[in-house]
Amino acid sequence: MKFPERTLLGIITCKSKRTPPFQEITFFKHLTQEGARLGLALIVFSPMDINWDHRKVSAWRWHPKNDNWLREIHPLPSLIYDRCYYTDSRQYMLYKPYVERLIKDSNVHLLGRPLSGKWSTYQLLKPHSSIRPHLPPTSTLLSAEDLELALNRHGSILIKPNGGSHGRGVIAVIPQGGRYHARGRTLRNHPVDVTLQTKKSAIGWIQRITANTRYIIQPYLSLVTADGYPFDIRILVQKNGSGTWETTGSAVRTGKVHSLTSNLHGGGKAERTFPFLQRQFSDDTTAQIMKTIEKLAADVPTQIENEHGRLVELGLDLGVDRTGRVWLLEVNSKPGRTVFLLTGEREQYRRSVLLPVEYARSFLLGPTGGSV
Known part of the structure; x- marks a missing residue:
């Protein structure tokens, strides 16, 4: 079915190994329902699936009559709602050129520009x-000196990935009787609970687990x-x-x-x-x-x-x-x-x-x- 361009809202999302191939399926159904009441049609697609030569996109649309998602070809919408979630910096860098092309296109507008970190x-x-x-006082984690300064200044610290959410990669480092206790979750969402014998070993351990990912440092707050x-x-x-x-x-x-x-x-x-x-x-x-x-x-x-x-x-x-x-x-x-x-x-x-x-x-x- 063809829709007038001025009534078409595109939702971009990252691909997943499922059918339809994206997260937030229930939310997108509800968005489609609300959109229909206001005369808007919604389609969901990955920014990787845009054919820029023809300005078409292979997208998914929910059909409420049979509660089914069907893949269809539509014109590239002029308005985009960005719901891409990046699990790590590697995935972010993979999608970055595709999203940036959308942002730079003069005929495409994002409903809101996402924050960068x-x-x-x-x-x-x-x-x-x-x-x-x-x-909370915040600094970037770029070197061993950054960690040394933060531990000296705050005592207990919290490190967080600059991007990402859901608690992935968030780790507290707390001094305990000359040792350092680290607990939290890795970027792959595995639990962490280790004791490091010295400040030097704690700093080295943090540098290893944060390698190749941008992190920030904050004081650990008891909330x-x-x-x-x-x-x-x-x-x-x-x-x-x-x-x-x-x-x-x-x-x-x-x-x-x-x-x-x-x-x-x-x-x-x-x-x-x-x-x-x-x-x-x-x-x-x-x-x-x-x-x-x-x-x-x-x-x-x-x-x-x-x-x-x-x-x-x-x-x-x-x-x-x-x-x-x-x-x-x-x-x-x-x-x-x-x-x-x-x-x-x-x-x-x-x-x-x-x-x-x-x-x-x-x-x-x-x-x-x-x-x-």
């Missing part, structure tokens, strides 16, 4: 006076409940059909005791934010935390967009220490939203799916039929 995001946010106090469970707060902020930022919702993710992260992919659980904070903190502290969350949800998207370029949505991951201080741990330009299903907040989930499609429609058609 944790270090560059930190650099974008650090100048903002109201955001800076909530940023746990009173009984030792790690938790963070995911805030989803999105543009609506009028191009205005709004907070779709928030949820707390709790991890297993002694684990480093509360990521749902690592077995974490989700619950509603305010009742959780009320159980952990006094009423006054809870009110202050909620006020800070609202402020960051308003300031962070504006600050990044001013420096980086157009965005469509952001996931903000916040940590709270036992004193009630709020830390901005990560900003994700390709956030998930299943957390709202896990907390039973189905209306927030549906709106989180609807808003990108509403924004895409306003971008393609505009309030009077022209692009915005």
